[in-house]
Amino acid sequence: MIEAVKKSLPDRLSQGLQDAAGKHSKDLAEVLRVLAEDAAGNIDRMRTAIETWFDSGMDRVSGWYKRWTQLWQLGIGLLLAAVLNINIVTIGLTLWHDIPLRSAIVGDAQKVAQSGPSTTFEQTRQQLDEARLPIGWPSGTPFVEEKGRSFDWTRLPGWLLTAIGASFGAPFWFDLLGRFVKLRSGGPRPDEAKTK
Numbered sequence: 001m002i003e004a005v006k007k008s009l010p011d012r013l014s015q016g017l018q019d020a021a022g023k024h025s026k027d028l029a030e031v032l033r034v035l036a037e038d039a040a041g042n043i044d045r046m047r048t049a050i051e052t053w054f055d056s057g058m059d060r061v062s063g064w065y066k067r068w069t070q071l072w073q074l075g076i077g078l079l080l081a082a083v084l085n086i087n088i089v090t091i092g093l094t095l096w097h098d099i100p101l102r103s104a105i106v107g108d109a110q111k112v113a114q115s116g117p118s119t120t121f122e123q124t125r126q127q128l129d130e131a132r133l134p135i136g137w138p139s140g141t142p143f144v145e146e147k148g149r150s151f152d153w154t155r156l157p158g159w160l161l162t163a164i165g166a167s168f169g170a171p172f173w174f175d176l177l178g179r180f181v182k183l184r185s186g187g188p189r190p191d192e193a194k195t196k
Contacts, residue, residue, distance in 0.1 A: 070167050077166030078159060083142045087158030088165060090134045105131055 017036075022029035035053060039046035080086070095102045108131060128135060137144060143151065165173075 073169065074163050074167040077163035081159040081162040081166070084135065085137045085142070085155070086135050086162050087155050088162045089158035090155075094134050101132060105133070 017032050019029075031053065032050070035049040036046055039049055095105065108127065112127075
């Protein structure tokens with residue numbers, strides 16, 4: 001009697017799973033039928049096959065989701081870079097050539113790192129205005145240049161680079177900055193080197 005139950009248990013389990021899945025999706029029921037046939041009556045093999053099938057499906061879905069998310073982030077980043085005129089090339093060149101501005105930005109960054117980020121839009125806007133970085137449109141209206149100047153199409157590469165950087169997301173940049181800080185602070189401390 002016990003042996004008969006053991007032999008019929010995998011078939012009953014497989015049929016029960018197929019029946020339950022068939023109520024929701026005929027495709028899922030078919031997948032379970034194929035996996036049950038491949039398991040050849042072994043419950044452990046069937047469980048492993050279902051787990052493998054599910055994990056591979058989730059990997060495909062998460063890959064699809066990640067690709068579309070990055071594409072959306074790139075599009076939104078490009079739109080914001082153009083509307084707000086955030087050009088990473090112009091900002092980089094300005095910081096490279098204007099040493100007092102660069103020193104002021106580093107000082108402000110150290111203050112923010114010690115006290116924490118500002119909490120309101122007005123505080124953030126005030127910090128950007130005080131920083132004098134080349135962000136925003138001279139007239140304050142998107143895509144409107146100063147009087148007498150035509151639109152500068154050389155801004156497109158800078159906007160695109162800004163959008164690409166934004167599409168990586170904040171976790172990427174925080175991780176990269178964390179690694180850079182660790183790299184800079186690597187090696188023995190000066191007082192440790194003296195004692196050795």
